[in-house]
Amino acid sequence: MVLKAFFPTCCASADSGLLVGRWVPEQSSAVVLAVVHFPFIPIQVKELLAQVQQAGRVGLAVLGTWCHRRQEPEESLGHFLEGLGAIFSHEPWLQLCREPGSKLWSCKATRWQAPPGPAAPGEDQIMLIFYDQRKVLLSQLHPPAVLLDRQAGDAPASVGDLAAVFDTVARSEPLFQSDRFGEGPVRLSHWQSEGVEASILVELAKWAAGPVCLLLASLLSLISAASACRVFRLWPLSFIWSKLSTCEQLRRRLEQLTLIFSTQKARSPAQLMRKANTLVSVLLDVTLGLLLLSWLHRKDRIGQLADALIPVADHVAEELQDLLQWLMGAPAGLKMNRALDQVLGRFFLYHIHLWISYIHLMAPFIEHILWHVGLSACLGLTVALSILSDTIALLTFHIYCFYVYGARLYCLKICGLSSLWRLFRGKKWNVLRQRVDSCSYDLDQLFIGTLLFTMLVFLLPTTALYYLVFTLLRLLVVTVQGLIHLLADLINSLPLYSLGLRLCRPYRLAAGVKFRVLEREAGRPLRLLMQINPLPYSRVLNTYRLPSCGCHPQHSWGSLCRKLFFGELIYPWRQRGDKQD
Template sequence: MVFKVFFPTCCTSADSGLLVGRWVPEQSSAVVLAVVHFPFIPIQVKELLTQVQQASHVGVTVLGTWCHRRQGPEEGLGRFLEGLGTIFSHDPWLQLCRQRGGTSWSCKAVGQPMSPGVPSDDQVLLVFYDQRQVLLSQLHPPTVLPDRQAGDAPASAGGLAAVFDTVARSEVLFRSDRFDEGPVRLSHWQSEGVEASILVELAKQAAGPTCMLVSWLLSLLSAVSTCRLFRLWPLSFICSKLSTCEQVRHRLGHLSLLFSIQGAETPAQLMRKANVFVSVLLDVALGLMLLAWLHGKDHIGQLADTLVPVADRVAEGLQHLLQWLMGAPAGLKMNRALDQVLGRFFLYHIHLWISYIHLMSPFIERILWHVGLSACLGLTVALSLLSDIIALLTFHIYCFYVYGARLYYLKIYGLSSLWRLFRGKKWNVLRQRVDSCSYDLDQLFIGTLLFTILVFLLPTTALYYLVFTLLRLLVVTVQGSLHLLVDLINSLPLYSVGLRLCRPYRLAAGVKFRVLGHEAGKPLRLLMQINPLPYSRVVHTYRLPSCGCHPKLSWSSLCRKLFFGELIYPWRQKSCKQD
């Protein structure tokens, strides 16, 4: 059986001493974490390892000796290192040595329990790894590795989870301010000390009181929002349908998470907080840019002067469309009486809407000015408010769609019921199925008469329903585009994507091995490199929950609803639960 030794690259130039690490018996491998240098007292080394075990709950022990012969062979030092095995008993006992020039390595495992006798060097696999990258990386489940260069050998992430876990949990050993200043001198990736920043330390000191203050303000705001006044039926119904209220509620949840006094317990929670922080920061920055653009060079006044003429042109276009439908659209012969009734009914609604727009025209600029201030809360809030404004400005189109859909649905429902009457069938409400039924002559006559009337009135109703459904779908498409942009800003894990771009080793999908050298009678030396997580998996793994819960309809169900005249509500449904 091959014996694997994971050795950090930062210790390849360290002076001779003891190898400190963890033995993983199920993997037949030893993970070297640091090198203890001379001079040292054995009892002090044992006390150090005891402190590390109590702090990290990792079985850190002395694995063997490390000999670095810089000038030439040192026989006295070699015999002294071999004698340390009697003081620090460990089975197997490693003897790792680097010859002069660093081109030749030797590694022995004395007393290895898996093989009888003393194994030779060719039974040992020496794997070098970057200790800093392994410590800071998060190992994800294994995936299909990308194309690798010649000489590379893949390895699954599952078999190396123990190595990553050992290095991550032994972080207390790498704290220079705790152990390196003591009587025992160590070599690891932080042996030269940790860089500190005064600004970072001041931010850490101010974070506690700031989080407590903001958390108290958010709890007060949450208590005000749960007042009984906001639970009354008209107000609660309107707030549940407005995208702005949903987005503000979603951002309040993000702020509560960011300024929570409780810290992140797992790396996943810490990553989620970082993604939320970057998302909120980018949202507010884009909102401030939009606010500066709106209040600069009188853009709000220009928008207010453009809004009323655009509304007039839309209303005029609808009037021309209705007049075209009231004639002979595309040469179709319609039911004139029903056509005139529906056309005049919709024209009256357009007249009411134009009167409402002209009544509100003197206040539109002031309304837009106050609406523009909402951009300071974030671009998503401004986009949600824009979606609500579009819904209010096109409310007459929504009314036309509801009227046409309900009238069309009643005709389709009546025709389907009368069609069952001709076949001697009826719908059993109790058993929710179609049963046989016998009808008398009067019922068949009335049914035939009603069926004929509905069939001749259906083309006129279907034409109005088709036209206003297309208009409604156009408005829903515009609102859906705004909602997609809001969901993209809310859910895109920008911090994780940036981390994958700048430091790809932080998000690891697995590892690969590159052969460094192999000599006869010498251990095979490999370099372990981290395979970064693909961008698609980064987005899928760390994607944040969206604020809205919109109905997810397939194309088949959507077409079925449109064909039978069922209403399609683009807003949030009660049955959906927000994440």
């Protein structure tokens, strides 16, 4: 029978002693975690294993002996180590040995109660697999896509076997901390034998994190309770809050801060990774916002922006007036219905006049408004982008009104033409059953229908032209807002911490392992080196991407074209959770 023994590379040069680890009978595998050195008392070793088992909930035992014969020319120590099997009885009992002055290894497993076989009495063949204990401890194996890359001659390993190895090392972390600073009763060799990886600053930060998080969590809970007040749920306020992307972004920022400063420990590595990704995302967002704030307040750029806003608004108004004058004439040589053309043109010109009057009325307060709005960048770049999107929506509200008027008028004529077309074919729309049924019409109904159909057909080109022009303007504004929302959504949802781990420490996110043959010689155990395959960047994005409340397209291209053709109001970029009208 072939047994797999996972041996840490950090223990290859350790002094002789006992092998401590876990036996996995389902895979016939032994996971060695540490080497116990002399002098020790057997009862202290057993107490240590019991404490680790209680803290890490993993069954540990003494699996065998380890003999490094670099300073033991005599065989007395080897016989003494073999005699320890009577004190620490384990089935099977491993005996690993490294030859003096050589890279060769001898390894055997003895079963005391097993009946001897004809080939190897009481012994099993062992496949020795070396692994980096630190990388396995810090890595997170992703079972759904574990890839086992094996070279020629490598031994197979199952997903369950690898999961058991990673789980054993992860749960045995108390064993690696038991002998810190030489205070433990038993001297061990493991990945932290050369020194504890910590610092005074890290320890102080851990002690201070608890009270700070508790204070900030209480403050955030008060803010959440105030935002949930019934006053903000009244109809005018609730309607405004639901339409402003700034309010949505502030609500998301509150959720992010609540998650970051929560005093509850993460129940799984996925929750811990999400918390870390959220923290890094918020820090980057606030940093970019502070840089934007410093740039705005340097050289009085806010005043320059306020001074340039009124001329830009006047220029946009002049361009729209020129466009309406062009439409009220003979646009592109088309002959329009002059009466309807004049009515629509004067109606839209009056709206432009009202909008310009509103802008000039707000001119004295624009700089103060921009100054206070610029301070919101200290909450993050995404908050500033949301305010910019809402500002664009308010400044182009007249274009939105033009689009709504044109779309409603165009849709009314399209619906009238389709209804009158059914009248000519002897059909009608059944409202109750939501279908087209046959119907007989008299001569007067057909005559009136013909007149109305003719009027709508000749008025349709004028209405369609206004609808086309203002729809293009509206789509231009919506495209700009969509790009702003996509940028904010990208900052909010990118798993920056996970991407940084994948770039700097790729072994932290493991997609699987691969084995490399170190030694293959007749009469010697097969020695393999287990290496970690990092998770691809695409899977890192898909696995750890943060939930987003930003904008996203609600329509396919076919649905969008159909709505545009029939004059239905479209909102290509909407907040998540909004219902489609």
